[in-house]
Amino acid sequence: MKTGPRPRFLAVLLALAMVGAACSSRDDDDSAQTETGDGGAAAESSINTDDCVSDPTQEIEGDVITLASSFPQSGLTAAFSEVARGWEAYLEKVNADGGVEIGDRTFTFEFKDMDDQYNAAETATNVEELVGQDGGGAFAVFSVIGTANNIAIRDFLGELCVPDVFAATGSPAWGNPDFPWLIGSTLAPYSLEGYMFAEVLNEQQPDAKVAMLVQDDDFGRAYEEGFRQAIEGTDIEVVEVQKYPTGASEVSAQITALAASGADAFFNGGTLLACPDALTKAAAANWTPITYVSATCASKTLMGLAGAAGDGVYTAANLKDPLNPEWDEDPAMQEYLDTVQQYRGDGFDPENAIVAYGYTQAAVFVEALKAAEGPTRLAVMESVRNLDGISDVGLLLPDVSVTTAGEDDPYMGESLLLAQYEFAGEGQRNHFVPQGELVDFEGQTLELTPEDLVTG
């Protein structure tokens, strides 16, 4: 049997393999990261760090904090990337002003983000790449968008003991005590929005019959179960619930069914295009219930599409709306507009509520960093979990404060104002106008939320 060039070929391959081994990029050295820092107050920590894969009490080396994030930047949900314009602008301004002081050291920010196209498996791949299997990469994960996307990384980051902070959805699941390394943002937990609408109804229509439109997933379930718990013991009653598939932009048949139920109140839990479509279809059917729209719908573009059909609807807010002329002279608002203009340039609209949201998250985070005992993951996570009434930063509304208290109170967005949409005419600065007193649910979200939404 003639074997021809095989032996020679093998020799070449072997040589190649040895060269490869010499410059191997794989780090098999497990001895890294064994030294224990002293920045964290491990002894009194409420987070159990016994099983951490990486050492959360190690201080940051150098003077740069690396933040990792993953969010859709291309594909059908690319519009969500505007959130990052806000927080990136804020952090760059902090860098330009000299950085942030943690403990007695000063740091500047560096951020790395990757595109996940809103696909949870991609988010996991991205975050594992940015943080590293041994936690040797980014210091913390910041503002990952999407409930499924954060759930896809929370166990990995929890095992590593790497903070996943300001998860950018209002899922009540961010209060789950099994995952102390994950915390939500200043978005109100979805279940609290039900209480906000119940407040309106108790005052204006105590025997309301409510129709609900919700998305057919965890987001919709949080609204439905949260609202049902909110109206327990009142004369308010849910008479019809319609679900629409995620991503739908047209809900006319659902609205006809809801209108036919005889309801005189409408909880519009639609998000993205389904929300304004529900409002216009209700108006076209001459159905005029008291209406609440999801806080995720309270944006310039979505409410702008609803136009006159959105006049008078309620929502919950805790941030200043750039469209509201009341804030035109407000220094915080001017600083916001200047900052995003200076650091993130053009190509987007600073009046877009999600840019303002991203900006505010960075502001609150920087406060948490300042309050941390030292530049370690544990100290920073402890600080974010124990915020002591942060107010007047970013675009937080006056009187709104951000407070957390370990696993007893893991939610930030608990003080809210009711806001009502005023439609002044096409081309006007139509906006939500804050109404009445601050509604303070501080520390009560766990109590007010059905348990399966938190730990399910």
Place this chain on the structure above:
Amino acid sequence: MDGRTFTVTALMQLFVEQVLNGIANGVVYGSVALALVLIFRTTSVLNFAQGEMALFSTYITWKLADEGDGFGLPIVAAIAISMALAFVGGAVIERVLIRPVEQARSPLNVVIVTLGLFLGLNSVAQLIFGTDPQFMPSPFPEGSIELFSSGGDTAVIQKSTIGMIIVLFAECALLWYLLQRTKAGLMLRAVASNADSARLHGIRSGRMLLLGWAMAASIGALAGSLVAAQRTGFDASLMTTVLVFALAAAALGGFDSLLGAVVAGLVVGIADALTIQYVDALDGIEVVLPLALILVVLVVRPTGLFGRRTVERV
């Protein structure tokens, strides 16, 4: 349902309202299905990019018509210009991207090219026109017409829906005439059904395929613009949500029948609306219904409701 007593007329009225909702969506599905059928009849290609070509044209229409961010042209003029541009664009796509792979031995290559286009057009549209949802003005008058009223309740049909129905059937008749009664139509069909044999008969098949793509792109531009105008707002996902229903309609209708596509579009739309109203078990997954419909129809009648049988030869 609560404890209210429903009279027969109230129940009847709800039914009619849902049928009207279904028709309003059905005309949308039908108009996109019509474009799918046209491209299939003139090119025999499964064009994944059809929806995104229409999306791109829709954005052009919007840019031409919008008063704030665009040129503020009357919407009818905007649609006409967009259709003309799409005609040219479709021809360019055929000439530059499709023809070089049409000669390849595997027709799957054409499918891959249309997939590449599908991805490319969507993201380029988002880059040029932005990611925020936009509003498309309607070429039809606003308001509604009362169909009947009983006990204070009325059933109304939107004027825009009536407008869509008229446009759809006119389009259908025009295309039918073009394909069945003109020489160009005959040549288009000949090339689509057998390019080699058509070539032997002296038909310049390349030119016909070019024409087929151009026409389909143009019809797509019309469909996309009208669909967007029927919606409260549109963004880059406009066609992805519509396309599944439109494909279902095209398949139900038999894929080579223009009238079939329109009728099946209405069937799919009405079935969807009635499912939402009456079948709670399918809440959120109403899309099951049109797909189940296709499956049943294709199993019973493999050529669709309106399609013609073809003779098999060895």
Place this chain on the structure above:
Amino acid sequence: MTTPSDSSGAATEPAIGTLPEALAEPTVAEGAQPSIWPPVPRLVLGIRIAIGVALSVVALYAPFYFTPENNRILSQAIYLSIAAMGLNLLTGFNGQVSIGHGAFFGVGAFTTAILMVDYDWTFEATIPVAAALSGLVGLLVGFPALRVRGLYLALVTLGLAVLFPRVASKYVDGTGGVALLRPQRSGFASLIDGLDDDQWAYFVCLAIAVVLFVLAWNLVRGRMGRAMIAVRDQEIAATTVGVNLAGTKVGTFALSAAYAGVAGSLSVMINRIADATNPILYFQLSIEFLVAMVIGGAATILGPAVGAFILVFLRRNTEDLIEGKEILAPAIFGAALIAIVFVLPEGVVGGVRRLLARLGRRSAGTPAARPAPASASDVPNDSTNPGGSHEDGT
């Protein structure tokens, strides 16, 4: 003629299939009668062996060289290859176009995830169940698929891919109330001392892929494969010479679905996720399988693997190509696909084979290329079906 004992190279004889049918007809294996698989010139054979050995060495060494993140990407390419191979059996060799294999992938993924999360199974034990269940679903789809062809079949299968996440999200109650299952990391722990988890996962994927590719290779060279190809090229003629049309088509469908199911099952090991929250995910996957198959080379054995690796490479590298214009990533990816199809109309493997055929001695009457796959658009008649065009090789 001798057959080298190399597993990755190409044999000159049709190997004896693992299927009972192949054994029942021993004359086929004698090589006495002209086969549809032509004999391969010696030089070409040598090059093939060399490539095979090189690939084996690289494949075995890679996980020790790369970082865990890169091993994960390699493993993703491997499971994608398996799914593309499954589709290749159905579309490339049997001519049934499916753009719904993402659904079978999903059935496999959720079978594994549910068994692990709710019933505490070890991962390895779930693979056969995932294969069986997705094969069964494939069988169920295969029967109505008998009635529809070409474009219609593509559409019906597209419907499956659209439907799957909707239905799954309705009935899967995952952690955090989200329709997403995430088995414990410990469920995938390495069973061999000295191998890290990521290396173990890579080798599991690789071993299964090799087994399934060899199985496919045997299959298409055996009696079943000839039946599949005959049905693809001349359906009616095939029935007249005694091919069991329904059995072949439905059987291929089920097998193909099982391949996709195994890929889905492995994807849970690599990504630790079974996700029904994204309504277009399984449609995108279906498309990826099709793209991997075509750019690698439809109706070839190595094509799906080559295509899968190219695809994964492109996906990773088009992401941040233009800083600040991430939104264009899909456009770059799409343009790359179009470019590949332009340059290599028969896929990478087809192109390489053509090159090898030129290098090798041109023995008359032994065209090196194989018939092309059936048409996606052969609905009205069979004239567009290009099967049987053997004009190249010169």
